[in-house]
Amino acid sequence: VFIVPHSHNDPGWIKTVEKYFLEQTQHILNNVVDALSVDPTKKFIWAEMSYLSMWWDGASPDRKQKLKTIVKNGQLEIVTGGWVMNDEANTHYFAMIDQLIEGMEWLKHTLGVTPRSGWAIDPFGHTPTMAYILKLMNFDNMLIQRVHYSVKKYLAKEKSLEFRWRQTWDQSSHTDMTCHMMPFYSYDVPHTCGPDPKICCQIARWQIQLSWKVPPVAITDSNVEVKAKTLLDQYRKKSKLFKSDTLLVILGDDFRYSAMKELSDQYTNYARIISYINSHPQLNAHMQFGTLSEYFDAMKNEIGGATNLPALSGDFFTYADREDHYWSGYYTSRPYHKMQERVLESHLRGAELLFALALPKVKWSQDGESFSRELYPLLVQARRNLGLFQHHDGITGTAKDHVVVDYGNKLMQSVMDSKKIMSFSAHILLSEMPSYDPKTTVLNFDEVFQGQNQPPQPTVIKLESEQRPVKVVLYNSLDYDRTGVVRLIVTSPSVVVMTENRNVIPSQTNPIWSDQVEPRTDRFELVFLSTVPAIGLAVYTMWEDNSVEDSTHATVHFINPPAGFGKRTRSKFQLDNGMLRAVTTVRDNMKTKLALDFAMYSSRQAKDKSGAYLFLPSGPAEPHTPDTYRPLVRIIRGPVMSSVHVLLPNVLHKVSLYTGTGAGTQSLGLHVTNDVDVRTGADNKELAMRLTSGISSGDKFFSDLNGFQIQPRTTYSKLPLQANFYPMPTMAFIQDDKSRLTLMTAQPLGAASLKSGELEVILDRRLMQDDNRGVGQGVKD
Ligand SMILES: [Zn+2]
Missing domain, CATH: 1.20.1270.50 (Glycoside hydrolase family 38, central domain)
Incomplete structure (x- = not known):
């Protein structure tokens, strides 16, 4: 039995990362460093390098040396070693790797160690992308915790909570990663010694959990036998869920051990139990403090290597911790x-x-x-x-x-x-x-921020005559040439745009709206086709010229009810209330039904309601507006692009099409922008955009994991609606033999395909209450 003490430190949650550090984490690290350096039998693990680097910056030379010693001699194991313990649903693999590098680089430079075992006890569901990244970073093992309770139950029955996590696209064993899934509800003490929280909680000094009504007691000579045997019984029950007799028992909780007494009491209590068990061979058990890698090494040694573990493929979304409480709300929150x-x-x-x-x-x-x-x-x-x-x-x-x-x-x-x-x-x-020269501004930025929660304001480019042209520098950071439409805000509707080779290129000016129907007369949106070389810069010159052809000015129509739209474009629309109803691909003249609508979910009325984590809808979504609703629709047409704007309650819905092949990959799809504001009229509601197509996708759809790989999904009608939502970090699609409909997104959101041919995405959510997972508030920003 390996007792692995830990403390879970969130870099920001109820308090900011700085406040947590000042009030709790620095003391926790001080205590751990001091306690371990006086007793070589004590062990600990630490995961968040954001905190450890803050601690290092303020630590005394003496404590720094102590830390180095206990890390070097294996008493303190750094697990994962990332800057944070990253979320696994909404994250993009670029940022996952970035945060791992940031932490591990600090670790290598400062303490000269490289972690071997991953530790993810709190992310709300788990991705195989993490297993793959850790594998490529030379990790030997990883541990996960928040997995649907039914999946845990099944794997426990099969003794398969420890497995080789295999990528779905790599059936060879080359990228297999040894993974331990914790069997119970939580990583806290009541749920880590064995199946009975009422017994487990008695051994933690801080765990005065009213729900179990059994306060912890100090371990003394008079009670050590009873306590050790009770605990051992829990260990035996827990170990039956695994193939090996080597058992992992973690010991800690959120921000534990900020008081030295708590830490020393905990070590002392366990040291007495350890001593009792180890000195009674008839109990047939051996117990010690250990680190995560020590556990894994012993476990693998016992079973004859990780190759004797079963292989498992796929991901662990969508997480549910009890009842029908599926954590699919956080795919969209904020x-x-x-x-x-x-x-x-x-x-x-x-x-x-x-x-x-x-x-x-x-x-x-x-x-x-x-x-x-x-x-x-x-x-x-x-x-x-x-x-x-x-x-x-x-x-x-x-x-x-x-x-x-x-x-x-x-x-x-x-x-x-x-x-x-x-x-x-x-x-x-x-x-x-x-x-x-940092004091001179040589190039102005394209946009300026006003606040952390407001879209940036584009810089307005003041245009003058050809004698005083304005130069604009475009930058392509991709490793291939990029062709696309650039948008700038200018002060004149009549513009000449010229390349570095002095070629005048096609451009278009669109109105900027001062209210629903009134265009501004002092600023305009300039759009033009540009090509920028791979990892390169391109300079465009532009000036005002009132003799440019009127055809560069977009034409504007207001319709209600609207008429047909879009003769020049690759696709064709039919309009009903301004909303998309069908698409014709020009290449093969195939017309496909494709309706776009908005719908609202309401939170259920029962005791448990939706919150930052949970999605608990009262039932299927209702149409956002009645059929009879006639929104104002703006149609803007020009030689470079055309757009439809639909002014709906809570959302300004814009669809754009780019002309011909000149816009590169932008010409291949419809561009949908939704400016969403749910602050009024949407309390306890969630706004969804739903695409309804004629594609016979059945109960199957596909969504990405971390922008890195595609995971097939099956919609189960027997499961609650919220169970069928999945993270969509970058894309989702449905398909049949003839067609595929792909939705790509600028930000992670929750997505589902609840019926054949449908694909929907939650755009925003406004929830007036807490959902009892610790944050203690709703989502109302
Ligand atoms: Zn956490």
Whole structure:
């Protein structure tokens, strides 16, 4: 029996990461370091490098040395070693890897160790992408906990809670990862010693759980026999669920051991039990403090290696912890911040590349040193802010409001910093005499943020005559040439756009709306086709010219009821209340039924209602607006693109089509933008966008895992509606023999295919109450 003490420290949840550190985590780490360095039999594991690096920065030289010693001699094992314990549903693999690198790089530089075992006790469902990434990072083992209770029950019956996690696309065993799934409800003490929480809770000093009404007691000479035997009985029952007799018993909970007494009491109690059991051979058990890897090594040794474990493929979504409480709400909670996270990912990568290209050019100039010294720390901070948000209460949208604001400010700051780095780097790359002067703005940004929860405002480009042209620099951070439509806000509707080779290219100006029907006269949206080379910059020149052809000005129609639309485009619409009803692909002239509608789910009226984590709908969604509702519809047509805007309650729905093949991959699909605001008239409601097609998809659909792989899904009508929702980090699709309908998304959201031919996605949710999973509030931002 391996007793593995741990403390689960969320980098932000009820408190911000900084406040947790000041009030709890720094004391926990101080206590652990002090306790372990005086007794070599004591062990501990630690997972979050965000906290450990904060602690390191403020620790005394003596404590730093102690930490190094207990890590080096194996008493303190660093598990996973990521910046945080990342969410596994909403995260993109780029950011998962980024946060792992950030933590492990710190660890390697500071303590000189590389972790071997993964530790994910709190993420709300688990992805095989994590197993794959850890495998490629040379990990030997991983542990997971939050898995649907029925799946746990089944695997326990089969003695298959320990398995080789196999990628669905790799039937060879090359990417198999040894995985331990914890068998019970939680990672806290009542649920980790064995099947009976009433017995397990008695051994934890802090665990005065009223629900079990059995307060813990100190272990003394007079009660040690009874306590040890009772506990051993739980261990025996637990070990029956596994193939091996080696047993893992973890010992801790959220933010435990901030008081030294708690930690020393806990160690002392267990030391007495350990001593009793080990000195009574007739009990036929051996017990010790251990680390996670020590457990895995012993377990694998006993069964003759991990190859003797069964192989298992697939993911562990959607998680339910009891009854019909499926955790499918957090796939959508706080969608604005989920989107901002994707924006930071792309900006960070763009900034890293451009900085790396600019650095050699400026390095030997007199400004080279300050370019690196001032901008590189901003890159590091951006990686850490992105890493922090991957935490299972960050991107999940399950933290308290003030913590969400803190995450939001960190994301926004790093997006702005990344823009700054790109701006200075681009300037250096475009200059013949490279220089860096942080005080002068050489290139303005394309957009400016007003607040952490508001869409950025695009910069308005003031156009003048050909004698005073404006230059715009476009940057493509992808490793292939990119062709697409660029949108800018300008002060004139009559614009000439010219490439570096002095070719005038097709462009179009669209209205910007001052209210529902009135276009502004002082600013316009300029759209034009651009091609930017792989990891390259392109400079476009533009000016105002009132003699340009009127055909570059988009035409606008208001319809209600609307008429047909879209002669130039690759696809055709039929309109009913402005909503999409069919698509014709021009290439083969195939007309397909494809209706787009909005629907509202209501939270159920029962005691348990939807919240940040849970989706508990009262029943199927109702149409968002009645059939008779006639929204204002704007139709904007031009040579480059055409759009339909539908002004519905809670959502401004825009669909755009790009003309011909000039827009590259943008020409291949419909572009849907929904500006959603559920702050009024949507209390305890969730807004869904539903696509209804003629595709015979049956009960099957597909959604991605972490933007890395596709997972087939089956919709089960016997399961509650909320069980059939899955994370959609980047895409979902349905298909039959003839067609495939793919929905790609700018941010992670929850998606489902509840009926054959349907695909739906939850856009936003407003929930007025807590759902009893700890955050203690609703989702009302
Ligand atoms: Zn947690």
